[in-house]
Amino acid sequence: MDVEERLEEIAQKLAKRVDTKSCFQCGSCVSACPVSRITDGELYHPRRIVRATLEGEASKLLEQPSLWLCTSCHACLEHCPQKVPVSELVQDLQNLASELGVTPDDIVSEVENIIATGWALAPSESANKRRVELGLPPIPLEEKGKKDLHTIAKATELLSRLKKIKEHKAALKAADEAIQEGGEA
Amino acid sequence: MADTPWALYMGCVIPNRLPYMEVAMRETLSYFEISTQDISGFTCCPNPLTLSHIDHEAALAISARNLAIAEEKGLNILTPCNGCFEALKGTAACLQEDAELRAKVNTILSKTGHEYKGTIQVKHFIQFLFEDIGLGTIAESVALPLNDLVVATHIGCHILRPSNLLNVDDAQRPTILHQLVRALGAKTVQYPDEMDCCGYGTRPADKDMALKMTGNKLENMKFAGAEALVVICPACTLQFDLMQRLALRDTEDKTPLPVFYYPELLNLALGISPDKMGFNLHRVKVNPVLNKLLPDLALPTT
Numbered sequence: 001m002d003v004e005e006r007l008e009e010i011a012q013k014l015a016k017r018v019d020t021k022s023c024f025q026c027g028s029c030v031s032a033c034p035v036s037r038i039t040d041g042e043l044y045h046p047r048r049i050v051r052a053t054l055e056g057e058a059s060k061l062l063e064q065p066s067l068w069l070c071t072s073c074h075a076c077l078e079h080c081p082q083k084v085p086v087s088e089l090v091q092d093l094q095n096l097a098s099e100l101g102v103t104p105d106d107i108v109s110e111v112e113n114i115i116a117t118g119w120a121l122a123p124s125e126s127a128n129k130r131r132v133e134l135g136l137p138p139i140p141l142e143e144k145g146k147k148d149l150h151t152i153a154k155a156t157e158l159l160s161r162l163k164k165i166k167e168h169k170a171a172l173k174a175a176d177e178a179i180q181e182g183g184e185a
Numbered sequence: 186m187a188d189t190p191w192a193l194y195m196g197c198v199i200p201n202r203l204p205y206m207e208v209a210m211r212e213t214l215s216y217f218e219i220s221t222q223d224i225s226g227f228t229c230c231p232n233p234l235t236l237s238h239i240d241h242e243a244a245l246a247i248s249a250r251n252l253a254i255a256e257e258k259g260l261n262i263l264t265p266c267n268g269c270f271e272a273l274k275g276t277a278a279c280l281q282e283d284a285e286l287r288a289k290v291n292t293i294l295s296k297t298g299h300e301y302k303g304t305i306q307v308k309h310f311i312q313f314l315f316e317d318i319g320l321g322t323i324a325e326s327v328a329l330p331l332n333d334l335v336v337a338t339h340i341g342c343h344i345l346r347p348s349n350l351l352n353v354d355d356a357q358r359p360t361i362l363h364q365l366v367r368a369l370g371a372k373t374v375q376y377p378d379e380m381d382c383c384g385y386g387t388r389p390a391d392k393d394m395a396l397k398m399t400g401n402k403l404e405n406m407k408f409a410g411a412e413a414l415v416v417i418c419p420a421c422t423l424q425f426d427l428m429q430r431l432a433l434r435d436t437e438d439k440t441p442l443p444v445f446y447y448p449e450l451l452n453l454a455l456g457i458s459p460d461k462m463g464f465n466l467h468r469v470k471v472n473p474v475l476n477k478l479l480p481d482l483a484l485p486t487t
Contacts, residue, residue, distance in 0.1 A: 073381075085347075114235075118229060152297065
């Protein structure tokens, strides 16, 4: 996969839905964004993400941890006077970052759990015990559902992205160890 | 309401970690004699804060599978969770307006033996209370008016936005939760940044920032005079109730703010005994509010 090609696809997808020149960088998305406000726009800045995408410079965003600070509250999208789907663009960029293998650990472990058990939070014995005490029915085990999720993950890019993320993490660790050893030598 | 078109989709956070929310929801359904069905076959919605960030297409297919499971049984979906609602309703709306995308998703789904035809409705439980039960019926059913109670509301993001897909209430100035609380006799306050996220969404990337967002909101609510908070979402409940002590660590005012799931407050107003609900499972003790509403209880507050 060519990253530049995929970024171009994302920019074109955005251009199909909105006039690419329609973002006049007013910053409504930034003032609507709870993460931008709490960090004074220093860590996460949706206006700059839109600009970088439209100017073909989004590749520099893909390895930045800040790309994942988006809460997905979609306030930016609702406040945009030009109807630029900002939060959806951020999700497209996160998908692409995952294709490169860059995704926060907590997100990866939850998604692995979803595929392995069918749920973000797998039904536990202790939860079911408490449910019975409260007069609630036990949580059903969904073997067919688990199998289906695995089938879907295989039929889409989900499984290959999870594999790529694992490889990327292993490569980073190996590089880190090489530096450590180099330092000791 | 004999022949019911509703399947309950409970998700995973409520059944596992916050079962008292489910208890309250089922009490409300039973009070208004709404029959619903617990069906098997569902999986994760999937969480719109994690799986769709890695692969949006896979997320659509997993949601569409859940929609198909209900559709095959001729049922609509009723869910008490904002995240599940956004995933399921958002997918239903996306696939409704984009036939090409629906065909693509169905090609993936065919490998599981399912097909989503696009015929079902998805409603959030709070939307159902507002639209199908109605403020009038709720107000008429109140046996214990909550007249002296002042609450802040936090409706949460994922029942509202993206509004073109979810279409429940005004995305920036929603009123349904205020109206539902006021129908019980309680007063609602407005506070700065009321529409901001609870913080939960940024937890996987930065837990401290998530807590700071939660703490700021709690401070604003208390400053506006709220003596309780009303929420309608398990993720917001985790942030505001379970994480409250940590969230208040760096704020000036450390007074605890009891958090209620709307149906809990509704049930109290309907005259349902607090014993029938799991108030002891709240992390922030709700006894000060229960004592105010039902002085005879004289519950301990320390």
